[in-house]
Amino acid sequence: MRDTPVYVFLVLALVAVASAVGVVAFKSPVRSALSLVLTFFTLALLYFNLGAQLLGISQIMVYAGAIMVLFLFVVMMLRLSGGDRVAEKTDKRLYVAIPLAIALTAVVLIKFVQPLFYMPVTKVGDDYGRPSEIGPALFTTYVWPFEIASVLLLIGVVGSIMLAKRKF
Amino acid sequence: MTDWLEGLDPFALAVIRALLLLVPILVLVPGLIWWERRLLSWMQDRIGPNRVPTLTNAKGRKYRLAGLVQTLFDGLKLFIKEDITPAAIDRKIYFIAPAVALFPAFALGGTMPFGPPEGIWKYLTPVADIDIGILFVLAISSLGVYGVVLAGYASNNKYSLMGGLRASAQLISYELAMGVSLLAIAFAAGSLKMTEFVKTQEAPLWGEFPSFQNWFIFTPFGFVAGVIFFICMVAESNRAPFDLPEAENELIAGYHTEYSSMKFAVFFMGEYAAMFVFSGIFACVFFGGYNVLPVNWGFHAAHAPFGNEAFGLADGANYWLAPAWFLGKTTFFFTVFIWLRATLPRLRYDQLMGLGWKTLLPVAVLNFCLVGVWLILEDMKGARYGWVLALAAGLLVTAVWIAIRNAMPQKTERRKVVLVDPKRAS
Numbered sequence: 001m002r003d004t005p006v007y008v009f010l011v012l013a014l015v016a017v018a019s020a021v022g023v024v025a026f027k028s029p030v031r032s033a034l035s036l037v038l039t040f041f042t043l044a045l046l047y048f049n050l051g052a053q054l055l056g057i058s059q060i061m062v063y064a065g066a067i068m069v070l071f072l073f074v075v076m077m078l079r080l081s082g083g084d085r086v087a088e089k090t091d092k093r094l095y096v097a098i099p100l101a102i103a104l105t106a107v108v109l110i111k112f113v114q115p116l117f118y119m120p121v122t123k124v125g126d127d128y129g130r131p132s133e134i135g136p137a138l139f140t141t142y143v144w145p146f147e148i149a150s151v152l153l154l155i156g157v158v159g160s161i162m163l164a165k166r167k168f
Numbered sequence: 169m170t171d172w173l174e175g176l177d178p179f180a181l182a183v184i185r186a187l188l189l190l191v192p193i194l195v196l197v198p199g200l201i202w203w204e205r206r207l208l209s210w211m212q213d214r215i216g217p218n219r220v221p222t223l224t225n226a227k228g229r230k231y232r233l234a235g236l237v238q239t240l241f242d243g244l245k246l247f248i249k250e251d252i253t254p255a256a257i258d259r260k261i262y263f264i265a266p267a268v269a270l271f272p273a274f275a276l277g278g279t280m281p282f283g284p285p286e287g288i289w290k291y292l293t294p295v296a297d298i299d300i301g302i303l304f305v306l307a308i309s310s311l312g313v314y315g316v317v318l319a320g321y322a323s324n325n326k327y328s329l330m331g332g333l334r335a336s337a338q339l340i341s342y343e344l345a346m347g348v349s350l351l352a353i354a355f356a357a358g359s360l361k362m363t364e365f366v367k368t369q370e371a372p373l374w375g376e377f378p379s380f381q382n383w384f385i386f387t388p389f390g391f392v393a394g395v396i397f398f399i400c401m402v403a404e405s406n407r408a409p410f411d412l413p414e415a416e417n418e419l420i421a422g423y424h425t426e427y428s429s430m431k432f433a434v435f436f437m438g439e440y441a442a443m444f445v446f447s448g449i450f451a452c453v454f455f456g457g458y459n460v461l462p463v464n465w466g467f468h469a470a471h472a473p474f475g476n477e478a479f480g481l482a483d484g485a486n487y488w489l490a491p492a493w494f495l496g497k498t499t500f501f502f503t504v505f506i507w508l509r510a511t512l513p514r515l516r517y518d519q520l521m522g523l524g525w526k527t528l529l530p531v532a533v534l535n536f537c538l539v540g541v542w543l544i545l546e547d548m549k550g551a552r553y554g555w556v557l558a559l560a561a562g563l564l565v566t567a568v569w570i571a572i573r574n575a576m577p578q579k580t581e582r583r584k585v586v587l588v589d590p591k592r593a594s
Contacts, residue, residue: 030261030321037314057303065310066343069317069336076321076329130299131360 009049016042029075033068040064052129173291185295189277192495197440198239203499204506206235211510243433251429254323262322266427266434269315272308273442279304279362280448283458283490293491294362301362302354305449306347309404312442313339316406316413316423319435323426331422334517335413339404341521345528346400349393352532352539353384353453362449366457370464374555381462385454388558389542392535394454396528398504401446403524405439408509415514447501448494455497458490534565 019042022035040063047056127133138146173181202217209216217235224230253262279301283289298304313336320332354360357368365384373380374387384390403410414422424435456462465483469476486493515523538561542554 028258030258034261034318053298053300054303057300057307061303061307061310065307065313066340069310069313069340072317072321073333073336076317076333132299 009046012042012046012049016046030072033072033075036071037064037068040068047129050129051124054129054131054134170288170291173288181291182295185292188292189280189295190274193274193277193441193444196444197437198243199236200440200444200502201242201436202236202239203503204509205238207503207506208510211507246429246433249429251431254325254426256324257426258322258324261318262426263431265315265319265322266431266438267315268318269312270434270438270441272312272315273438273445275308276305276442277445277448278308280445280452281363281366281457282448282494284487285363285367287487289490297361297363300360302350302360302365302453305362306343306350309346309446310339310343312404315435315438319427320413320423323423325426327419328423328425331413331415331419331425334419335406335423338406338410338412338520338524341524342400342403342410342528345396345524345532346404348529348532348536349396349400350453352389352393352536355536355539356384356387356389356543362452365453366459369456370459372464373462376550376552378467379464381456381459381464383454383456383462386462387542388555388562389535389539390454392531392538394450396532396535397454398450399523399528401450402505402508403520405442405446405505407439407443407505409512409514410520411514412517412520443505444498444502447505448498450501451494451497458494460486460489460493460496534561 016039019035019038023032023039026032026035040059044056044059044064047053047059176184206216206218217238219232220235220238220241222230222232253259278295279298281289281294281297283293285297294301316335316339317332320328320330320335323329353365357365359365359368369381369383371382372378373382385394406413412422413419414424416422419425424432427435451457463482465479465486468479469483472479538558541557545553545557
């Protein structure tokens with residue numbers, strides 16, 4: 001696989017982080033949801049950049065394409081737009097929380113991120129992240145976790161129907 | 169030419185490939201709109217746009233160009249029309265929505281090949297021959313809902329919002345059946361690549377007749393998947409009879425009620441581009457893509473008792489004019505879209521949901537199971553047993569369906585319509 005220039009990563013990462021901040025910063029719920037869509041989409045592009053095609057496309061199909069549509073659907077149906085925006089009171093504990101958060105970030109950067117710069121870069125094979133690699137792995141080595149996860153999803157579906165049918 | 173393309177920078181080559189996909193679509197959209205209007209009027213026993221422009225020669229004789237330029241003037245009209253922006257809208261989202269609607273329509277064709285992966289065409293098509301070709305189509309078509317939903321929401325209009333909500337429910341419902349029907353084909357092709365799909369279809373018909381190509385539409389499972397995919401494709405592009413999001417007698421114009429001038433034109437263009445690209449994908453996946461007829465010309469050129477050179481020529485034409493054949497097929501399926509619009513009345517909302525969830529999805533899943541058994545049988549015994557299996561499965565499904573229908577109490581819907589109240593009429 002051809003290496004993509006580093007500025008592609010930088011632009012994508014910047015957009016991803018900015019839209020992730022937008023999710024919490026926007027006052028209107030619809031805009032927050034849209035920022036989340038953009039985050040998912042740029043994350044998918046980052047996965048493509050790493051060569052993980054199947055993961056990236058699943059990210060778009062499942063999160064950006066299906067889950068977020070339902071999310072938007074709910075937000076719009078609740079009419080959380082225009083005047084009735086979600087208002088939050090400023091918490092006084094925030095003044096303590098912000099310095100602590102900065103300190104934590106500094107610790108993480110020094111202790112965990114800095115050593116990454118000196119790590120030897122490992123190259124993956126051409127087939128990395130392709131369907132031809134992931135398929136056999138899912139259905140041979142990891143078939144039990146895979147099947148259990150699918151049963152879990154089925155339980156989720158049945159459970160949501162049960163909840164929806166219950167009369168309160 | 170091939171050497172020059174080979175020597176090009178990969179980025180420049182990618183730009184050329186993208187332009188080769190986008191420019192024809194952009195150029196063809198006005199022509200497609202003209203074709204739809206003419207064909208619809210012909211089917212509805214009208215004349216339609218047939219006189220713009222009228223050219224008069226020196227002797228005063230008038231010529232008409234069959235209304236071909238009408239669409240250009242319509243576009244011009246949309247450009248210079250007053251652009252009305254309602255006051256109570258969500259401004260940013262309102263302006264972003266048309267762009268969001270246009271993006272998937274064009275990106276959809278990113279993995280669609282319009283020429284064989286040999287010689288010069290290898291460099292020109294598709295834009296990206298990635299391993300996840302068909303998943304890319306599904307993912308991008310699932311993004312198509314955003315433009316509609318956002319337009320409906322941002323307009324701050326009840327009817328627009330309803331249109332957007334209908335669109336999101338409809339698109340999510342039909343995506344599933346579409347995905348499962350394509351999955352069956354991916355199973356049979358043994359790959360997710362669009363180019364591989366077309367290559368697989370060039371194999372001998374049912375594994376027995378090497379003079380013909382095994383287009384997926386000729387196999388029983390491919391036929392079922394093709395019908396399902398076509399229905400879902402019409403529903404995904406919001407076209408009649410699935411045009412509930414813009415049902416004019418219920419919702420004015422649905423999600424684009426509040427859009428005028430160029431912003432409306434962008435929605436309009438996106439819809440036609442999406443229809444056209446979906447037609448191309450349908451041609452690729454089920455109808456042998458860029459091959460003109462389901463005939464293996466190369467095999468005939470090598471083995472035919474006479475006329476080998478003619479078959480050789482046909483093989484050459486099949487190769488060199490590949491985009492032309494592909495365009496022809498795509499236009500044909502686009503015509504089927506128009507044909508459906510002229511023929512079928514719009515579905516009711518419960519019918520729409522019933523068709524998607526209760527008919528298409530179960531049939532698609534059954535078909536998927538059938539493909540698995542077919543592939544194993546074909547591997548072990550040959551395609552003939554596959555046909556026996558397909559017939560048996562078809563009979564079984566029909567029998568079960570009839571049994572269920574007979575077991576259920578027949579409910580006839582009774583409706584009372586009082587046209588004139590007899591008490592007041594006297």
